[in-house]
Amino acid sequence: MSGQGDRIAVFPSRMAQTLMKARLKGAQKGHSLLKKKADALNMRFRLILGTIIQNKILMGEVMKEASFSLAEGKFTAGDFGHIILQNVSKAQTKTKMRKDNVAGVTLPIFEAYQDGPDNYDMTGLGKGGANIAKIKKNYNKAVELLIELATLQTCFITLDEAIKVTNRRVNAIEYVIIPRIERTLSYIITELDEREREEFFRLKKVQKKKKADRAEKEARLKAKGVDLSATPGNALDADTDDVPVLFT
DSSP states (O other), rough: OOOOGGGGOOOOSSHHHHHHHHHHHHHHHHHHHHHHHHHHHHHHHHHHHHHHHHHHHHHHHHHHHHHHHHHHHHHHHHHHHHHHHHEEEEEESEEEEEEEEEEEEEEEEEEEEOSOTTSSSSSSSSSSSEEEEEEEEHHHHHHHHHHHHHHHHHHHHHHHHHHHHHHHHHHHHHIIHHHHHHHHHHHHHHHHHHHHHHHHHHHHHHHHHHHHHHHHHHHHHHTTOOOOOSSOOOOSSSSSSSSSOOOO
């Protein structure tokens, strides 16, 4: 028999057996759903990981091109840093966030958008306009890529934590909860079977005792010279050996 720490503390009865069966079925269903959730999260996790690697490689190329275009712009148009500082009042490229749902896990998605007119339309009007336009294009591309990387990194960390929690729950159900319920069911079935055997043995002993008492009574009557065939029978004293003591 299992120890108390290996099973749930319940009184062995038919009702408890029914409840344990329902709990076992629920635990198995929950384990199946959590397993599917973990698989979906892992699939999305691997996809995001591959995209992060590609974007980081691309980020190096974009930043290299942007740096070269900045050097070209300074060479052709001179130092235009003071013009940019004068026009800086607020950020033109901003981000907005929306939410994506993956198997019950909420992932933040950042998107870049332009807020307000371009303050640097007149920059490079005298000379170097093409190179300055190229600088703006390259750095806008770099900013958008950075925002996309921020989305991917945030989703990566969120999914990593969600996968760890889900795997812990799957393992807890598979290796702790389900075995404990199964041990409890086994204990209940064993106790009920033992109780039925004890009841069967008790009924057989009672039947044997009644039979012995009846035989002793008949012997006393015969000793007194009483004719048992002429004595009216008692329905309660009838031989009930052929009657089954347990009904199924």
